[in-house]
Amino acid sequence: MFYRTAGQQSRGSFFTLIDSLLFLVVSYWIAFIFMEFHIAIAPEQITQWWGLPITNTLLSSWMAMAVLIVFSLLVSRGLSFKPGKFQNFIEMIFEYVIDFMEHTFGDRKIARLFFPFVTTLFLFIWVSNWLEFLPGFGSIGLAGECGKAVCEPLFRSANTDLNVTIALAAAAMGATEIAGLWYLGAFGYLKKFFDFSGPLNFFIGLIELVSEAARLISFSFRLFGNIFAGEVLIIVMTAFLPIALPVPFMLFELFVGFIQAAIFALLTLFFIKIAITEKGH
16 A cells, blocks of 8 residues: 655655764764863873872862962952942952851851851852963873873863862861851760660651761762863864854853852851751751
8 A cells, every 4th residue: 555656755755874974974974073172080181299199180279379369469459448330249249248147147246257158168169260271271282192282281170170079078078067066065065966865766867977978979970060060061062163153152161160160159158057056946
């Protein structure tokens, strides 16, 4: 009942041949991409100082710190009792953040105490994420014997290094534990994890202890995974069509960089709040 003419069969064979050729072209193009662009998880070592390895992510971390230091010095030098528009804008942001932290802690004194730490975490992660989009990141570096113009890029986004994100997570969790011990005392804080008032409470306390340890892993891998995946995505899109295709992905990664910094700071804030709250409240 259903049959195909010779012309239809020939056209079908022709389109099948075209599909096969397109598949081969795309396959070879993808293979060319991953041969041309070396994607490495570990940061590249640039040099050594007194036996300590200096990596490209470490240089980017120093650059982020330099940007924050210079910015803070410029802002502090221009402070006045009659603030201008820029000072009003900065003060408005600071007041909003402190008010939000006061609402979280329920105490403005505690909010002002932890404001510098939480804000510094946010600013460092945010600046580190956005520095990746400066010209020269990933394209200026040291030449070698790898057959490419740049074998070891001089700068690479700091948060694509798992060592950096683990250090940030350790700082956040260290501050959380210290805050809990300071406000509740050693006995009151450890009672959250070792409650011998009943079998159920003891079991819940052990779960809380395991979750405390797991936060270090989840904190560090969440930030590392999101930023590293964005870097790989942009590299692949640049290889396909370097002129226009990467632009929307770069804009999206700018948004992701800001959001990840905000999430890291907010989670640190909430964990500190939980740590200084007595059990049962």
